[in-house]
Amino acid sequence: MDSQKNIVVLGAGESGVGAAILAQSKGFPVFVSDKGQITSNYCKILKEYNIPFEEGKHSEELILNASEVIKSPGIPDTAPLIKKLNDLNIPVISEIEFAGRYSNAKMICITGSNGKTTTTLLLYHMLKKAGIHVGLAGNVGHSLARQVAENDFSHFVVELSSFQLDGMKQFKADIAILMNITPDHLDRYDYKMKNYIDSKFRIIQNQTENDAFIFCQDDEIITKELEQISVQVQKHPFSIYECLPKGASLKNDELIIKNENINLNMKQNELSLKGKHNTYNSMAAGIAGSILGIRNEVIRESLSDFKGVEHRLEKLSNVNGVDFINDSKATNINSTWYALESMDDETVWIVGGVDKGNDYNELMDLVKEKVKAIVCLGIDNSKIHQAFDGVIETIVDTNSMQDAVKTAFEIANGEATVLLSPACASFDLFKSYEDRGQQFKEEVLKL
Template sequence: MRLVILGGGESGTGAALLAKQQGIDVFVSDAGVIQADYKHLLITHQIPFEEGGHTLAAIQSADEVIKSPGIPYEATMIKGFHNIPIIDEIEFAARYAKGKIIAVTGSNGKSTTAHLIYHLLNAAGYHAILAGNIGYSFAKCLTQSMYDYYVLELSSFQLEGIKNFKPDIACLLNITPDHLDRYHYSIAGYAKAKLNILRNMTPLDHFIYHTSDPITTQYLHTQNTLPQLHPIDPSSNGLFHFKKSNHAVAISKEQLPLLGMHNQYNARVAVKAAALAGLPSEAITAALPKFCGLPHRLEWCGAPQGIDCYNDSKSTNIASTTAALLSFSQPIIWIAGGIDKGNDYGPLLPIVRDRVKAIICLGKENNAIVQAFRPLGLPIEETQKLSSAIDSALSIALPGDVVLLSPACASFDLFKNFEDRGNQFKEKISARMQQ
């Protein structure tokens, strides 16, 4: 068998390593420049590759093609492979995984939820690994060890081409507009990709979902064969109640050291997944309070001048930023902006009116945000420098107020990625703490 991999990033290199380990003839082709660390792995494992362009003859000789999640199935080159099966790295890796798969997807909260599930499993001594859309690729993990549980964070890009992949436990947290530029600005196309996680699940499997999400619930009503359903109500009081070994277990929201009702919902999903995976209730209740959250997700950075500053750089869409703004009762100076992904800011207007003291727009093009919120009469400033945004925010804020970086936009206009944006924010806040 000859396997060609399009894209030499984390997923492509991981797939290549797994293919090589399985004795498959593999070739990697990347239209851009392969990062030095990935290139080193390919060379070390004697995997042939090309970069800076694709040699069509080499690709068309493949029996199967694995494409990077970033390449749409509608790309001209992909459409040209009429007789060659095209799959994603997740699909390929699943062929060789022997353990149970817990898959987490959703527009918002999937990183926190996946990390918390992994935290609970790991704390209980389970042989588990966290992979997928965060950290190592699924395929690369399989080259290093076989695990009892694979906790996979999966994006819509990774799910849209599923053929045979099947999780044992699937979590679909929510479906709100995101990445619509990939799906012809249609939430129906985006939702179809997310719901593909259910494609091969059976009545022996488990599906945890947002009981109030209309798209998910409507879809479930149209299906004849479904896994066991576990709806979670995000508005229920407390954190979670479940039965284990014939006795009820109650976990209060005070046991979770994370801000916001959205994180309480994420925790309920994670606890349910852990319980379905067989964790004893005492292990869950012991480990839960020790979870400290993730960087760039409502991460407290310090309080210069008595003003609490939070890094929520991971919030790159409206729903995520909505959850962040609703997490505080104090007046907020909101730092927003970046590359707008077709946002509808309408749902944010009443929240911003009630909770936000001023808006600092951080981006090269801020017209959409300015136009959306100008009718509220709030102070709105624009800048392309993070240091200026922080200076302005701190000059407006009073002790007890909150400065919140929650952009609702992508970061690539001014930063390498959302991590770079968040890290720079933390560094600058730390520097102001020392002044």
């Protein structure tokens, strides 16, 4: 090992701080630079580890002298500093790529435009129940790099966003799961869908015939892409429409999982997670568990007693006959499509935020069928009005969660369900989708 290799970490969030800790543990000189302000929690951690850092700026004389740069997934490749590093042929990698160099653990990696967090947490729940020494990492849980530095897990369940996949070169998933691909983050991919598809398919790069690829057979984008590329990996598809000889299927309201290790049947109504999208999530997790050799009883128990994910179709209280559902994690059209599709009652829909190139026409049929009124929650609601003015009689603009919840409650009038499913990013009015969901909960409690 070249201990003189000089590593710079760009970004001091969970990913960056974890990468810095791992770099230091391997004997590398490391420096952390964040253009924004570092939160007090991460400042404290960096100081505890005696890792030098800066905030509020990028000192190029230090950064451009690096042997290798580990960048936060939030920093785009088009950023001027990244372009300078590329021009100087200084390698720029992701925290996931760096962590993978120092772990022999089995990596089960999950991506997709929607459903990846639920599937990741469900699979983690399953592995823990099976007694496997497993870590939860990536886009959920703690950074993979820090856990590699501080723990000796035999397995990791890793949720990967397209941004994290973009910085991976040699990293390999032992089991790769691709839930679906729908338009998302296109502003990051030159508004070219093919670029986004290529990013998602990086999850199977470097896989061999000894590895597994679990994917949704019902997703046309995935199946078309697989027809055009050559892969050596073992394929495990899942479908709610086709009976498959291998993978997971749905037949007569029964979930069927088949592969070399297992033949498992389970009634769909025994699944703890309801709705079509959650059947997909359960299928993917069940297949992964079977590949890992987890016993049928444990897979079945895990799929039936998992509690779900906060901010994802999370049922809150009933206030004077009005149910409130927190789906703040729905930051794109496809997530909101699934939310609306799962609604049984007339719905007052709270929508809006930072638009990522949304085409609201994809929701039109569901909105006509299920939505009583729309409450817009954002600084710029013009695209929502363009789509639904004249379609939905009542459309109200609000610019705070307090106003949105009060307005929706009044419109519901004891007869409808209020659904927060924004279909947009949160950064115009909130710190994150978690902050948005938490404020929703707090305002509902005040009613």
